Amino acid sequence: MKNNLVIYNSLSRKKEPFNPLHPPFVGLYVCGPTVYSDAHLGHARPAIVFDLLFRYLTHLDYKVRYVRNITDVGHLENDADEGEDKIEKKARLEHLEPMEVVQKYLNNYLKNMEQLNILHPSIEPRASGHIIEQQQLIKTILEKGYAYEINGSVYFDVLKYNKQYNYGKLSGRVLEDLQTSTRSLEGQDEKQNSFDFALWKKATPEHLMRWPSPWSEGFPGWHLECSVMSTKYLGETFDIHGGGMDLQFPHHECEIAQSTAAMGKESVRYWMHNNMITINGQKMARSLGNFITLDQLFSGEHTMLQQSYSPMTIRFFILQAHYRSTVDFSNEALQAAEKGLQKLMKASETLSKLKPSLTSTVDIATLKKKCYEAMDDDLNSSVLLSILFEGVKYINSVNDGSERLTSGDLKSLTDLFSTFVFDILGLKDENSGKENVKLTDDLMKIIINLRQDAKNRKEWALSDHIREELKKAGITLKDLKDGAEWEVE
């Protein structure tokens, strides 16, 4: 199995040829959402980026097992109000059970993902379903001597780990720098060093989410679930781990430390990080309160939105930028994306109606080659789209008669669009269904009006003929006192 795919590995900070460990199988793990509020535009980005990767690898005939976790345990929040669990905080506010909150927002997230035409991962494991495995990993790390227990909590000993391994290799941190620069936060008295992180945390009396363990009734640390669930389903070593750039430190750094401490080796071969979506140049995040939820985008109900934007417009908007660049939100940019998407969709419809010629005046084989080159170059969907728009130009030109395509080339171009626009980029024509309903409605109005004119002129034969023909087409006309109703059988 061969491919020309090159991906940027955050670990080496270089583009590297992608060679899976056990071809034709590929293991892909991506950090999913913490489900304690509605999904926002920021959540759409990694979902779309790694959906693109999943789709492309699948297109290249790899057998991909794609694991995307659901964080439903909620993790410690270092707010002024001493480490309150996010999910519980929300639960108390809304008088719901923590798991009820989880279910509500998980449902919403999954609904949004479907709207964005994001394929379901192969496995969507939940942190709460892997408490035992997480405890096992803690035990192993304790046995290896890279963690210590204090007052029922267990912390990872970063200093000791760093003597043998390199803590900070992924994010470019140097431990000595961290020692001086890490802010001193309250409630960290237990830790030997400020940069140590929790593997197990003893629950305070008001903490609702808790599980029994050898150390205390409590809950697992922030970073544990990913180490556990990735290796459980993909093996001790697996191909790709993805997530947002903001997770690089400390989350992914800690994952590396945990896995390495437990197994003596690293799990991940290629680290991939998508960049952020900005709004007025600033990161869009729940914590900053400047986020727009996907439901709001789709409905247009937000003070910053001039109109609603369809899921495919959002998808197209995100795909227009390369995943490692920031992408800046604005109404203007989304409206441009909406128009661009419409142009692409319209062209692909036109394509299906083109008539073949005996000769071709444009080079489809080269176009196809360039599409693969764009995707192979670290999933450059931005360049891919620019090439597909060359194809759009060809299509419209052929339609206008200024260019020609043989039936063979026509088929190639149709395959190309089907493959790249729909299968790989995962775009779909949202208007076809809606338009048809509206179109039928409009057509029926025209027919009914014409028939009314005929009736007004007492041309009953014509009027009856129209009604009979419609009946044959499965449409029943019902004449009312004024006007007419119609219905489909």
Place this chain on the structure above:
RNA sequence: GGUCGGUUAACCGAGUGGCUAGGUAGCGGUCUGCAAAACCGUUUACGGCGGUUCGAAUCCGCCACCGACCUCCA
């Protein structure tokens, strides 16, 4: 403060040591009863200052500004 990244035309956004990215918007034209669509042509680019080079927006240095991470976060 530390680490890392960015600054591209009206807006979004690729890319590259010499060759039109693309989308949206604008302008001119073709087509058209009109309009729309489509097609053709087209305008203001590579933050600033130096350096390397035959040639830099692209490499190097300095400066300015912006951002991310360092704390849950996509």
